[in-house]
Amino acid sequence: MRQIKHPSIDQVELTDIMYALSDPTRLEIVGRLANAGRKMTCGELDLNRPKSSMSHHFKILRAAGIVETLIEGTEHMNALRVEEIEQKFPGVLQSVLRALNPTQ
Amino acid sequence: MRQIKHPSIDQVELTDIMYALSDPTRLEIVGRLANAGRKMTCGELDLNRPKSSMSHHFKILRAAGIVETLIEGTEHMNALRVEEIEQKFPGVLQSVLRALNPTQ
DNA sequence: TCTATAGTTCGATTATATTCGAACTATAGA
DNA sequence: TCTATAGTTCGAATATAATCGAACTATAGA
Numbered sequence: 001m002r003q004i005k006h007p008s009i010d011q012v013e014l015t016d017i018m019y020a021l022s023d024p025t026r027l028e029i030v031g032r033l034a035n036a037g038r039k040m041t042c043g044e045l046d047l048n049r050p051k052s053s054m055s056h057h058f059k060i061l062r063a064a065g066i067v068e069t070l071i072e073g074t075e076h077m078n079a080l081r082v083e084e085i086e087q088k089f090p091g092v093l094q095s096v097l098r099a100l101n102p103t104q
Numbered sequence: 105m106r107q108i109k110h111p112s113i114d115q116v117e118l119t120d121i122m123y124a125l126s127d128p129t130r131l132e133i134v135g136r137l138a139n140a141g142r143k144m145t146c147g148e149l150d151l152n153r154p155k156s157s158m159s160h161h162f163k164i165l166r167a168a169g170i171v172e173t174l175i176e177g178t179e180h181m182n183a184l185r186v187e188e189i190e191q192k193f194p195g196v197l198q199s200v201l202r203a204l205n206p207t208q
Numbered sequence: 209t210c211t212a213t214a215g216t217t218c219g220a221t222t223a224t225a226t227t228c229g230a231a232c233t234a235t236a237g238a
Numbered sequence: 239t240c241t242a243t244a245g246t247t248c249g250a251a252t253a254t255a256a257t258c259g260a261a262c263t264a265t266a267g268a
Binding site: 002023025049050051052053056057060071073074075 | 225226227228229230233234235236
């Protein structure tokens with residue numbers, strides 16, 4: 001079962017993270033993943049856009065080190081790399097997540 | 105003495121802030137302003153790029169609500185809008201500033 | 209009023225992103 | 239082995255951004 005390559009956390013640049021989080025679609029994906037608090041498939045995170053568009057956004061989130069994708073069968077399970085990012089850039093992702101959910 | 109228009113803090117979107125901070129040049133401007141802890145002219149913040157390029161980046165930082173520019177004589181004094189942003193998006197800008205300066 | 213200084217605006221060029229259909233890959237299950 | 243499902247890759251069209259020279263605006267000071 002072939003897996004997708006991800007950058008190691010020390011390869012991740014702050015600008016990559018900022019860039020990945022500057023798009024509303026990607027911000028929504030990240031917000032949903034955080035709220036769900038569990039791995040989700042791309043299908044579940046579908047924002048009624050074509051698969052190829054969603055795939056593009058997942059690619060950027062992966063490249064930025066924000067999302068990790070594990071292949072399980074025919075599904076791709078996505079999870080946030082919160083702990084790692086928190087370690088390298090304390091507060092950055094967490095404060096963004098908090099800004100996305102003012103109600104908590 | 106004509107002044108430059110800025111967005112009010114409630115007009116500022118999180119995506120604007122993320123986008124503005126996704127560029128290395130702008131991130132450096134923001135980092136320098138934060139380290140200086142005082143208003144600085146565009147000239148002082150010059151990163152040996154043409155004036156028109158720098159002006160473009162300041163425009164984006166202003167539009168994102170990150171930088172406030174006051175005209176004093178022939179100079180434009182730039183300051184970070186840290187308190188306001190902190191109020192609206194707690195931790196977002198501050199964590200980025202901390203990530204820029206790991207030594208403190 | 210003239211000149212120098214600081215920065216903006218304009219316009220053109222080039223680079224980078226977004227979007228999405230169509231073709232493709234990999235796996236599960238019949 | 240066939241088919242359905244999940245997602246990626248490719249390629250082309252369109253949109254958005256970065257870059258920078260040249261012309262412009264506004265002020266300070268001589």
